[in-house]
Amino acid sequence: MAKFCSKLRLAAAWSCGGCQLWAILLLQIFVLSFVVGPYLATTDGFNGLWGGANNLPGVGAVGLSPVVDVDALRLRGVNLPAPNELSKLLLACNSLPPRNLDLFPSLRDDRILIVLYVHFRPEYLKLAVSALSVVNGINETLLIVSHDGFYEEMNAVVESIRFCQVKQIFAPWSPHLYTDQFPGTSPGDCKDKDDAETLGCRGNPDQYGNHRSVRIVSLKHHWWWMMNTVWDGLEETRGFNGHAMFIEEDHYLLPNAYRNIQILAELKQKKCPYCIAANAAPVDVRSRGERFNQLVAEKIGNVGYTFNRTVWKRIHTQAERFCKFDDYNWDITMWTMIYPTFGDALYTLRGPRTSAVHFGKCGLHQGYSKSKSSQCRDSAMHLGSIEEADKVPNIDLEWSVRKYPIRGYASGFQGWGGWADKRDQNLCLSFSSMYSTSP
Numbered sequence: 001m002a003k004f005c006s007k008l009r010l011a012a013a014w015s016c017g018g019c020q021l022w023a024i025l026l027l028q029i030f031v032l033s034f035v036v037g038p039y040l041a042t043t044d045g046f047n048g049l050w051g052g053a054n055n056l057p058g059v060g061a062v063g064l065s066p067v068v069d070v071d072a073l074r075l076r077g078v079n080l081p082a083p084n085e086l087s088k089l090l091l092a093c094n095s096l097p098p099r100n101l102d103l104f105p106s107l108r109d110d111r112i113l114i115v116l117y118v119h120f121r122p123e124y125l126k127l128a129v130s131a132l133s134v135v136n137g138i139n140e141t142l143l144i145v146s147h148d149g150f151y152e153e154m155n156a157v158v159e160s161i162r163f164c165q166v167k168q169i170f171a172p173w174s175p176h177l178y179t180d181q182f183p184g185t186s187p188g189d190c191k192d193k194d195d196a197e198t199l200g201c202r203g204n205p206d207q208y209g210n211h212r213s214v215r216i217v218s219l220k221h222h223w224w225w226m227m228n229t230v231w232d233g234l235e236e237t238r239g240f241n242g243h244a245m246f247i248e249e250d251h252y253l254l255p256n257a258y259r260n261i262q263i264l265a266e267l268k269q270k271k272c273p274y275c276i277a278a279n280a281a282p283v284d285v286r287s288r289g290e291r292f293n294q295l296v297a298e299k300i301g302n303v304g305y306t307f308n309r310t311v312w313k314r315i316h317t318q319a320e321r322f323c324k325f326d327d328y329n330w331d332i333t334m335w336t337m338i339y340p341t342f343g344d345a346l347y348t349l350r351g352p353r354t355s356a357v358h359f360g361k362c363g364l365h366q367g368y369s370k371s372k373s374s375q376c377r378d379s380a381m382h383l384g385s386i387e388e389a390d391k392v393p394n395i396d397l398e399w400s401v402r403k404y405p406i407r408g409y410a411s412g413f414q415g416w417g418g419w420a421d422k423r424d425q426n427l428c429l430s431f432s433s434m435y436s437t438s439p
């Protein structure tokens, strides 16, 4: 054990900056494995979490089962980059049980999972979490927070949550965790419009001649890693057949968002055969809805999109198209390459009043960085006061559905680029197979 701890401390020293936090994290892991772990192992319903962990090397020795076994995967031809010490720690963290099990020992069967995926905008996250804390029904479900790598301030915000079960996961191959090797930038890499042949550098330029930028590829990697992990990787969710709602750190849920999305998820099955999802907000993020007495079927938007495992499986069969399309935006990739393969069934159902507000002024479309994030902090977040009608479910089961035409990219659209390096495409493909049980 002492050996294990010193190994972790080495990792902490190596990554320093967040040493204090690492000490806390290590202590938590220690407490969870030795104090909580054995207790959970004897509690009904948690056997699976800890079972079989003891025969695994490394972290397994202290009772944590890594969600991904990189060495075993390599034997099967799935080549994930070797995790560094920090990533190993994160992999171990990902298999910890949810927090707040003492306050919320059980989940409702009709729950909709909430998945909040975050980058590095702590001020935004605080606001998003404060909104979540008063969402009606939040205490019936599991909140999963997926971090793009590790940022101490982001972690601290999530650790303060006491209003529901919450499970944190950390993308262990997030480029910013790797300072001198892929998925970060490695020494011989081409940059910008370098010519690989004359310079002898490494990389494949995109269709516009640009080489990979770690800031830009990070988002699509995180999204795909998160989707695969949430649906197929986690003990808590692998067997879950309901719906999951996805939000980001600059999405403010109104108090009725959860109840409304529960209603919409049901209604889409009954009223909208061409809908594969429900949304908490209009696709146009500036719109708060028409406020008429109808439901709307439209293009799937990015705020509070909600779908089930059936749909995930269909997305997952298109992994190759997702990972090889030369566009660094996950959403544009989905619209261009994945949804069209679903035929006519590519709509989402939503109510005529929004249940979520996109408040971020500082988008992530050009990637993000720690230094830039300060620009986002003081952006005016005028949300206004919450109207009474948005505090209670406000969807009428009798409403008809109005269908809006979907305006997509013209056929032949080749993507915005930024995603042509074979290493990125292969990493993405590895994420698609890291949880499959067959070779």
Ligand SMILES: *[C@@H]1O[C@H](CO)[C@@H](O)[C@H](O)[C@H]1NC(C)=O
Residues within 6 Å of the ligand: 104, 137, 139, 140
């Ligand atoms: C969830 O919150 C509601 C409203 O505050 C409360 O009535 C209910 O008992 C809570 N349920 C659980 C499981 O904590």
Ligand SMILES: *[C@@H]1O[C@H](CO)[C@@H](O)[C@H](O)[C@H]1NC(C)=O
Residues within 6 Å of the ligand: 241, 268, 269, 275, 276, 277, 308, 309, 310, 311
């Ligand atoms: C999942 O959603 C799809 C699309 O709405 C629907 O056809 C299917 O019946 C749903 N499956 C389950 C198990 O709810």
